[in-house]
Amino acid sequence: MSEVNYKELQEKLTHSFTNVWTKLTNEQLAEIEVISKEYKYFLDHGKTERTSAREIVRKAIENGYQSLDAIMASGKLTAGTKVYAINKDKSVALFYVGSKEMSEGVHIVGSHIDAPRIDLKPFPVYEDADMAFLKTHYYGGIKKYQWTTIPLALHGVVIDGEGKKIDVCIGEDDNDPVFVITDLLPHLAKDQSTKTLADGITGEGLNVLAGSIPYGDKDTKDKVKLNFMRLLNEKYGFGEKDFTVAELEIVPAGKARDVGLDRGLISAYGHDDRVCAYASLRAIFDMTATPEKTAIAYFSDKEEVGSMGNTGAESAFLENTIAELINLQVGNYSDLMLRRCLANTEVLSADVGAGFDPHYGEAYDRKNSGMIGYGLQLVKYTGARGKGGCNDANSEFVAKVKNIFDANNVIWQIGELGKVDQGGGGTIAYILANKGAEVTDCGVPVLSMHAPYEVISKADLYMAIKGYHAFMNR
Numbered sequence: 001m002s003e004v005n006y007k008e009l010q011e012k013l014t015h016s017f018t019n020v021w022t023k024l025t026n027e028q029l030a031e032i033e034v035i036s037k038e039y040k041y042f043l044d045h046g047k048t049e050r051t052s053a054r055e056i057v058r059k060a061i062e063n064g065y066q067s068l069d070a071i072m073a074s075g076k077l078t079a080g081t082k083v084y085a086i087n088k089d090k091s092v093a094l095f096y097v098g099s100k101e102m103s104e105g106v107h108i109v110g111s112h113i114d115a116p117r118i119d120l121k122p123f124p125v126y127e128d129a130d131m132a133f134l135k136t137h138y139y140g141g142i143k144k145y146q147w148t149t150i151p152l153a154l155h156g157v158v159i160d161g162e163g164k165k166i167d168v169c170i171g172e173d174d175n176d177p178v179f180v181i182t183d184l185l186p187h188l189a190k191d192q193s194t195k196t197l198a199d200g201i202t203g204e205g206l207n208v209l210a211g212s213i214p215y216g217d218k219d220t221k222d223k224v225k226l227n228f229m230r231l232l233n234e235k236y237g238f239g240e241k242d243f244t245v246a247e248l249e250i251v252p253a254g255k256a257r258d259v260g261l262d263r264g265l266i267s268a269y270g271h272d273d274r275v276c277a278y279a280s281l282r283a284i285f286d287m288t289a290t291p292e293k294t295a296i297a298y299f300s301d302k303e304e305v306g307s308m309g310n311t312g313a314e315s316a317f318l319e320n321t322i323a324e325l326i327n328l329q330v331g332n333y334s335d336l337m338l339r340r341c342l343a344n345t346e347v348l349s350a351d352v353g354a355g356f357d358p359h360y361g362e363a364y365d366r367k368n369s370g371m372i373g374y375g376l377q378l379v380k381y382t383g384a385r386g387k388g389g390c391n392d393a394n395s396e397f398v399a400k401v402k403n404i405f406d407a408n409n410v411i412w413q414i415g416e417l418g419k420v421d422q423g424g425g426g427t428i429a430y431i432l433a434n435k436g437a438e439v440t441d442c443g444v445p446v447l448s449m450h451a452p453y454e455v456i457s458k459a460d461l462y463m464a465i466k467g468y469h470a471f472m473n474r
Helices: 006-013 026-044 049-062 068-074 223-236 240-245 271-285 317-330 335-343 358-363 395-407 429-433 458-472
Strands: 082-087 091-096 107-112 117-128 131-139 152-159 165-170 208-211 247-252 257-259 265-268 295-300 346-349 376-379 412-414 438-443 454-457
Touching: 026 265, 026 271, 026 458, 049 082, 049 091, 049 152, 049 271, 049 295, 068 082, 068 317, 082 317, 091 271, 091 317, 107 271, 107 458, 117 152, 117 208, 117 223, 117 240, 131 223, 131 247, 152 240, 165 223, 208 223, 265 458, 271 295, 271 438, 271 454, 271 458, 295 317, 295 458, 317 335, 346 395, 346 429, 346 458, 376 395, 376 458, 395 438, 395 458, 429 438, 454 458
Parallel strands: 107 295, 107 346, 346 438, 376 412
Antiparallel strands: 082 091, 091 295, 117 131, 117 247, 131 208, 152 165, 152 247, 257 265, 265 454, 376 438
16 A cells, blocks of 8 residues: 655645735736836826726727727727727726627626715705814715724815816815814713714714805804805805705825835725726736627726616616627627627626735634735625625636636635625625626725725735736637
8 A cells, every 4th residue: 555645635635825925026026016006096096986987088098999989980890999988977898899799798897986985965065163064975885983083085076057067176186275074082082982883973973174264244154164165166166056966075185005114005095996997907908919709897886885876887888888889790789689798798796805804803704715915806705694695606607717817827815705694795796697697706805995095915906907807818
C-alpha cells in the first residue's frame, strides 16, 4: 500500500482565497495607481446620479461612442458600432455591438450610480433662533447619526419659472462654504445618550444649517432666511418657489482620498455603487476588438430605494433600447426577438458586497464573507434571512463565471452579505433574472457601506475591471 502524501491531497481537495497584493507584478502595481487616480476623479466629478451619468457619457464620447439618436437617424447598426443611450440624465447604457445578432443574447454588466444621501424637501428653507436651515428627507438606507457635524455639499438641479434648468453645486470648490447638520454637545446629552443609535438622531432632525447673517430692516421678517435666499438668487437666479420643482441633494463635501501609509485603500463617498460602475465603464472601454455577443455596460438609478421609477432598473429603458437596436439590426423586428435576446442573455449584477470588518465580526460569517484585498467577490444570492427577495443564481451559471475568471487570471472570492439572521439586502439581479436572463451578483467588497465615507481596496477595483472585461469580451 503506497504512502499517502497528505500535503498533495490537501492542496488538491481544499481551497483558500488569495490576497491580490501578493500576486501583483511591478507593472500591475503601477497600472493600479493610474486606475485609482482616474477612479478618484470619477468619484469627485460624479457625486450624484446626474453628474455620474454625465461623466459616463463624456467618457463614452471620448472613446468613440455615438448617441442612440444618431444611430437611429442613420438607419443601420453594424458589428463594432459603439452606442450610448442616456435616460433622463440619470441612467445610461453603453453598447459595443457584437458580430452576432442581439436576439442570440447579450452580455450585460449592470451597476447603479445612485448612492445613499439626504435630499431637500420640496419647501425646505426656514429660520429658527436667527439661523437658516434646510429641511430634508433622507434617501436610501443610512445611519442618520453619521451625517451630523461633517462638511456637506449641495448638488442638484432647479427648473426656474421659464423652464430653464439650473445646475447647483455648493461646497466642492476649495473656496466654497459648506453646510452642516448639528449635534448635541455631550454635556447636555443625558437623554439622547439613553436612546438607541437609530433614535439618537431622527429623520426630521436632519436639518441642514445654511446661514446665520441677517439681512433687512426692523420690519423684515426672517432676516437670516431672506439673506440666504438673496445670496442663492444672486448666484443661481431662482427663488423659494422654485424649490418646489427642484432636485437638490446633500452629500459629503470633499474629495476621494487614499487610506493608510501604504495607500492601498480609497476612502470616498459613493463607492456603493460607483466603484462597480467605474470598473464596468473601464472594462468596456478596454475592449479593442468586436465581441461575438454585444457587450452592455448598464448604469441604473434608484437602486437604493428599490429600483422603481422610470430611471430605475425596473423601468423599460434598457429593454426599449435593446429593442431599438435589434430593429436596426434585422429590419423586421418582432417582440419575440427581444424575448429571445433576454432569455439568452448573461448578466453580472455589479454591486458592492459587505467587506469583512474584524471590529464587527459578530455580524459576519467569516468563511463566507468578502475580504478586503482578496479580489472580485461573487455573490450567488443576496436577499434577507431565508433568501427572501433574492435571485439565487444557478450552479451552472456561477460555474461558468468562475471559469471565465480563472481563464483570465482574475483573482476572485465568494461571499454573502452577513450572518443568516443578521439582516440582508438586495440588488438589481432579480429584475433581469425575471426576464429569463442568467444573473449573478459580482462586485467589490466595501467597508463602512452606506456611511458618508466608505472604503475599498485598490486591488479589488483592479480585479473588478479585469473580471468585467473578461465577462463582456466574448
